[in-house]
Amino acid sequence: MKQSAKSNRTSMYLKGLWKKNAVPYLFLLPWFLGVFALTIGPMISSLYLSFTQYDMLTPSKWIGTENYARMLDDPRYMQSLKVTFTYVFASVPLKLIFALAVAMLLNKGIRALPLYRTVYYIPTLLGGSVAIAVLWRKMFGGGGVLNEFLLSVFGIQAPDWVSNPKYAIYSIIALTVWQFGSSMIIFLAGLKQIPMELYEASQVDGAGRMRRFFNITIPMLSPVIFFNLVIQLITAFQAFTPAFIISGGKGGPIDSTLFYTLYLYQKGFAFFEMGYASAMAWGLLVIIAIFTAIIFGTSKYWVNYADGGK
Amino acid sequence: MFKNRMLWSSLLVTLMIFLAACGNSSTNSPSGSNKGEEAADKKVELRMMWWGSQARHEATLKVIDLFEGKNPNISINAEYLGADGYWDKLNTQIAGGNAPDLIQLGNNYPDYVSRGTLLELDPFMGNEINLSDFDEAIATSGKLNDKQYGINLGSNALGIVYNTELIKKAGMEPPKAGLSWDELEQYSKELVAKLGSGYYAFADQSAFTHYVGHYVRQSGKALFDGTSISFDEADMTSWFEMWKRFRDEGIIPSAEKSAAYLEVAPDNSMLVEGKTAMVVMWSNQLKAFQEAMQDELEMIPLPSGGTEKGMWIQPSQFLGVSAKTEHGKEAAAFINFFVNDPEATAILSSDRGIPGSKVVREALKANAEPIVLKTYNYLDVAAEQSREMDREMPNIAEWDAALKNAAQKIAFGAASAQESAQEALKAAQAAAAKAK
Numbered sequence: 094m095k096q097s098a099k100s101n102r103t104s105m106y107l108k109g110l111w112k113k114n115a116v117p118y119l120f121l122l123p124w125f126l127g128v129f130a131l132t133i134g135p136m137i138s139s140l141y142l143s144f145t146q147y148d149m150l151t152p153s154k155w156i157g158t159e160n161y162a163r164m165l166d167d168p169r170y171m172q173s174l175k176v177t178f179t180y181v182f183a184s185v186p187l188k189l190i191f192a193l194a195v196a197m198l199l200n201k202g203i204r205a206l207p208l209y210r211t212v213y214y215i216p217t218l219l220g221g222s223v224a225i226a227v228l229w230r231k232m233f234g235g236g237g238v239l240n241e242f243l244l245s246v247f248g249i250q251a252p253d254w255v256s257n258p259k260y261a262i263y264s265i266i267a268l269t270v271w272q273f274g275s276s277m278i279i280f281l282a283g284l285k286q287i288p289m290e291l292y293e294a295s296q297v298d299g300a301g302r303m304r305r306f307f308n309i310t311i312p313m314l315s316p317v318i319f320f321n322l323v324i325q326l327i328t329a330f331q332a333f334t335p336a337f338i339i340s341g342g343k344g345g346p347i348d349s350t351l352f353y354t355l356y357l358y359q360k361g362f363a364f365f366e367m368g369y370a371s372a373m374a375w376g377l378l379v380i381i382a383i384f385t386a387i388i389f390g391t392s393k394y395w396v397n398y399a400d401g402g403k
Numbered sequence: 404m405f406k407n408r409m410l411w412s413s414l415l416v417t418l419m420i421f422l423a424a425c426g427n428s429s430t431n432s433p434s435g436s437n438k439g440e441e442a443a444d445k446k447v448e449l450r451m452m453w454w455g456s457q458a459r460h461e462a463t464l465k466v467i468d469l470f471e472g473k474n475p476n477i478s479i480n481a482e483y484l485g486a487d488g489y490w491d492k493l494n495t496q497i498a499g500g501n502a503p504d505l506i507q508l509g510n511n512y513p514d515y516v517s518r519g520t521l522l523e524l525d526p527f528m529g530n531e532i533n534l535s536d537f538d539e540a541i542a543t544s545g546k547l548n549d550k551q552y553g554i555n556l557g558s559n560a561l562g563i564v565y566n567t568e569l570i571k572k573a574g575m576e577p578p579k580a581g582l583s584w585d586e587l588e589q590y591s592k593e594l595v596a597k598l599g600s601g602y603y604a605f606a607d608q609s610a611f612t613h614y615v616g617h618y619v620r621q622s623g624k625a626l627f628d629g630t631s632i633s634f635d636e637a638d639m640t641s642w643f644e645m646w647k648r649f650r651d652e653g654i655i656p657s658a659e660k661s662a663a664y665l666e667v668a669p670d671n672s673m674l675v676e677g678k679t680a681m682v683v684m685w686s687n688q689l690k691a692f693q694e695a696m697q698d699e700l701e702m703i704p705l706p707s708g709g710t711e712k713g714m715w716i717q718p719s720q721f722l723g724v725s726a727k728t729e730h731g732k733e734a735a736a737f738i739n740f741f742v743n744d745p746e747a748t749a750i751l752s753s754d755r756g757i758p759g760s761k762v763v764r765e766a767l768k769a770n771a772e773p774i775v776l777k778t779y780n781y782l783d784v785a786a787e788q789s790r791e792m793d794r795e796m797p798n799i800a801e802w803d804a805a806l807k808n809a810a811q812k813i814a815f816g817a818a819s820a821q822e823s824a825q826e827a828l829k830a831a832q833a834a835a836a837k838a839k
Contacts, residue, residue: 149497150494150497150518151518234663252659253660255663256659256660256662257659257662257815258817342487342488343804346658346662346811346815347808347817348808358491362490363490363801363804364798364800365514365798365837367498
């Protein structure tokens with residue numbers, strides 16, 4: 094009796110909720126359709142495919158966890174992990190530091206701020222495009238602008254940054270750091286939120302520039318840093334376009350730019366191993382989830398909310 | 404303030420889910436397959452997909468227009484792109500049940516036959532498709548297990564293309580047709596010595612699959628003999644060691660330069676830039692390279708050596724029909740038009756290789772521009788140095804990637820010739836084993 098009364102109450106409650114919110118849900122419908130048809134659906138099918146052998150052209154065959162097991166002793170998979178981690182752990186901090194530095198410069202109350210803001214944002218708009226990746230190749234390549242400059246000004250015979258396996262990844266990292274615009278805009282907004290009184294008070298107390306930066310700016314900005322860090326990390330793990338274009342889709346030379354997603358793409362679309370590629374995609378999801386969890390988990394130690402996190 | 408934080412974190416979570424899921428969205432194009440059971444007076448729509456250069460796109464589109472003009476009830480939608488990404492796109496479309504009706508294929512077409520994606524053309528042979536003017540060997544080159552799956556669009560042969568001006572500049576005689584590997588090396592040393600620094604005798608093509616094929620065939624072997632890999636570690640090791648020596652002698656460019664200049668298309672070539680004197684390429688590429696540069700190019704057969712002829716005439720491109728098509732007849736009629744019609748074949752010229760039909764060939768030869776004529780003449784020369792071709796290695800893209808890695812490891816000093824040889828051989832065996 095008690096049970097049914099409870100469920101009855103629940104259904105009444107849901108009915109009321111529906112009545113109240115039907116219109117908003119209706120407005121959300123297109124979004125829901127998109128999520129289910131274009132995101133959740135393919136995700137579930139890729140989860141299924143990750144347990145199969147699937148060449149895309151003939152029906153898939155269930156092979157259990159074999160794809161996952163194979164990943165562990167695939168040297169190219171390990172190489173792709175190495176490349177991706179190098180990229181993420183170099184590009185994300187560099188990009189954030191760079192974005193913060195520029196944001197602080199722009200926060201000095203200079204004139205024509207909107208102009209600068211726009212100018213520095215442009216690389217972010219262009220950055221993902223094929224044209225920029227091609228341009229990058231030209232700039233950092235053997236006879237490129239950078240090397241011409243080094244040769245004529247310093248007389249240094251520099252290597253071909255793009256075609257040398259030692260440096261190729263760093264030219265891609267540089268490309269990413271250059272696209273600091275979106276992080277910068279968010280930092281800039283965050284900086285403007287910091288009350289001036291804090292700086293004034295500390296100045297009266299004799300705090301120097303460094304002191305003010307580390308004891309006021311960084312703590313006050315930490316929620317924004319946290320946000321930028323999570324977003325950039327997730328994006329960086331999934332980087333694809335620059336490596337694809339700069340290495341001609343092959344991840345070379347000697348797999349030095351074989352990004353995780355690039356290898357995934359190669360396996361799936363060029364080598365007819367869509368099952369393996371799907372397993373890789375889920376592997377990536379797990380990796381991203383772990384790192385995101387770490388950042389969230391540690392956030393209480395370093396992210397300050399003005400209201401004490403309440 | 405509580406509200407504020409809720410907002411932040413919910414925004415974060417939403418964004419996170421969205422970003423993490425981004426990579427997964429599929430890219431199926433919305434245009435589905437044709438609805439079946441169309442009335443007879445309704446227009447038949449076909450889709451055709453090919454890869455190639457701008458010149459090929461223009462010629463092919465013209466031929467499609469011509470065909471549509473003569474067959475008002477058929478319209479053909481063209482999808483064309485460069486060689487990069489072609490197979491990825493094709494595979495994706497086939498997987499999505501959305502394959503084009505007419506598909507341009509290479510010698511990898513058995514990969515598609517074994518996966519049941521190509522239509523058997525035998526019912527149309529002698530009806531819609533007439534290959535009576537074709538050379539027997541070319542006509543049957545599209546046959547697998549005695550069934551016709553593709554119609555050949557052109558034949559090519561590998562050869563050494565050299566820059567006559569650069570050789571004149573060095574004050575040397577042009578390289579002789581039929582020179583051996585040793586003679587090529589000696590010749591190159593002299594050439595580089597005379598040209599000075601910054602110039603190279605030939606390109607580093609140690610990772611060119613078909614060049615490796617030529618090399619192993621010279622000792623009576625093959626990359627793939629139809630059932631399994633038929634070369635061994637020693638073959639690969641000696642191949643890689645030879646190229647290492649070339650590099651040490653300075654007759655080929657450094658590892659870095661070779662990684663930057665792929666020499667597969669004129670826009671990325673030291674031959675075109677006038678820095679490298681010789682490059683190995685397919686005969687149908689000669690025209691595109693010549694058009695990209697001033698200095699005159701000539702073509703001679705690949706280096707000779709070993710106990711057997713290494714070269715072969717390769718029927719290199721095919722037109723096949725999707726197994727899922729609902730208009731096999733119309734597709735077959737188009738193929739026939741594509742390879743036999745005098746007007747169409749004149750437009751297409753020899754861009755996909757030398758046509759298989761004798762009649763077409765004679766007609767083209769009569770009006771050919773000099774560079775095309777050069778290709779024709781070269782194919783006659785190459786034929787004398789050739790023996791029967793082998794079937795292409797299954798899943799060749801995989802071996803290709805591994806070969807490139809293995810060769811670059813040696814060039815950048817990251818592996819010995821023997822280690823790389825083992826790696827390359829293993830990849831070949833894995834690629835071939837997957838087909839079973």
